[in-house]
Amino acid sequence: MTGLLYVAPEAEDLHGHLNTVETPLNALGEKELCPGSAVLDKFNASLR
Amino acid sequence: MTYVVKPKFHHPELPKNELGFTHRDYEGAVSTLCAGCGHDSISSSIIEACFELSIAPHRVAKLSGIGCSSKTPTYFLGSSHGFNSVHGRMPSVLTGANLANRDLIYLGVSGDGDSASIGFGQFAHAIRRGVDMVYIVENNGVYGLTKGQFSATADPGSKSKRGVVNTDNAIDLIGIALQVGATFVARSFSGDKKQLTPLIKAALEHRGAAFIDVISPCVAFNNHAGSTKSFDYVREHNDAVNKLDFVTGRDAIKVDYAPGSVELVQQHDGSTIALRKLDADYDVHDRLAAMSFLQHHAARARS
Numbered sequence: 477m478t479g480l481l482y483v484a485p486e487a488e489d490l491h492g493h494l495n496t497v498e499t500p501l502n503a504l505g506e507k508e509l510c511p512g513s514a515v516l517d518k519f520n521a522s523l524r
Numbered sequence: 525m526t527y528v529v530k531p532k533f534h535h536p537e538l539p540k541n542e543l544g545f546t547h548r549d550y551e552g553a554v555s556t557l558c559a560g561c562g563h564d565s566i567s568s569s570i571i572e573a574c575f576e577l578s579i580a581p582h583r584v585a586k587l588s589g590i591g592c593s594s595k596t597p598t599y600f601l602g603s604s605h606g607f608n609s610v611h612g613r614m615p616s617v618l619t620g621a622n623l624a625n626r627d628l629i630y631l632g633v634s635g636d637g638d639s640a641s642i643g644f645g646q647f648a649h650a651i652r653r654g655v656d657m658v659y660i661v662e663n664n665g666v667y668g669l670t671k672g673q674f675s676a677t678a679d680p681g682s683k684s685k686r687g688v689v690n691t692d693n694a695i696d697l698i699g700i701a702l703q704v705g706a707t708f709v710a711r712s713f714s715g716d717k718k719q720l721t722p723l724i725k726a727a728l729e730h731r732g733a734a735f736i737d738v739i740s741p742c743v744a745f746n747n748h749a750g751s752t753k754s755f756d757y758v759r760e761h762n763d764a765v766n767k768l769d770f771v772t773g774r775d776a777i778k779v780d781y782a783p784g785s786v787e788l789v790q791q792h793d794g795s796t797i798a799l800r801k802l803d804a805d806y807d808v809h810d811r812l813a814a815m816s817f818l819q820h821h822a823a824r825a826r827s
Binding site for chain 2: 479483485490492496503
């Protein structure tokens with residue numbers, strides 16, 4: 477059997493599942509990738 | 525004469541696409557595959573699809589593993605990014621590249637050995653994660669580079685060139701892709717460019733994991749009587765559930781099929797797949813029905 481067998485037109489992709497930023501990760505600068513210890517502390521606190 | 529470098533010159537009046545590129549701008553090096561190999565027809569369809577969609581070659585990343593099929597990215601899109609990875613490891617390399625740079629269009633090219641044997645796990649996980657890519661398996665049922673041993677997609681009962689009958693069951697990559705959540709699943713035949721090119725175009729415009737299993741006869745080791753992946757066998761048994769036309773969101777082309785026989789599938793980016801139904805009851809939106817349909821036909825072929 478050949479042809480288009482299945483399609484989900486409104487499918488999401490991996491970036492959608494992970495909720496990544498629109499800008500490609502390789503285009504982000506140091507400021508965005510390493511936002512500093514204050515942000516890290518806040519993130520760690522959210523996991524407690 | 526595969527050692528000859530392909531000349532760069534071309535006819536000045538070759539048709540150009542919206543970006544001003546000709547068909548030649550999407551070609552690669554001269555193929556070193558056997559004359560008549562189905563894989564070269566697939567390369568040709570990829571070139572045509574990218575030309576017609578006016579995709580800038582530098583926006584495409586083509587990745588592959590090891591095998592005859594995985595050699596083919598050298599023969600198309602010579603100006604695109606390329607990565608020839610370890611055997612069966614293309615899906616994870618592609619996933620990493622996609623996560624690092626989501627702006628590129630990812631085209632994974634693999635074979636039945638690369639995806640159904642050594643890379644079977646990688647294949648399943650990349651699909652289930654929904655990596656935005658077109659994953660093409662050039663499926664010939666044998667290991668062509670090592671003189672034609674059966675691969676995992678060879679049908680039970682099919683005969684090798686030396687007359688040995690395959691007793692192992694086949695892995696149906698389409699069935700696996702459906703089961704693990706591919707959101708675009710198609711099968712085609714390298715000898716049917718009219719069907720394959722629109723499928724590749726639609727897959728390129730699809731967001732999510734798009735999988736195309738292309739039966740591509742190995743002219744050297746799997747094109748004899750008794751093979752279920754020979755040109756003659758596939759031509760005789762090719763039964764299409766639909767015929768496709770593909771309309772990008774940017775074009776205002778009207779579909780000219782008779783009303784009632786065409787189903788239009790609108791994709792997220794505004795592009796439209798026009799499906800001319802050949803099997804009246806076939807519904808491309810029903811994943812369970814697709815799995816059942818394939819199992820039913822596989823059982824009928826075996827009986």
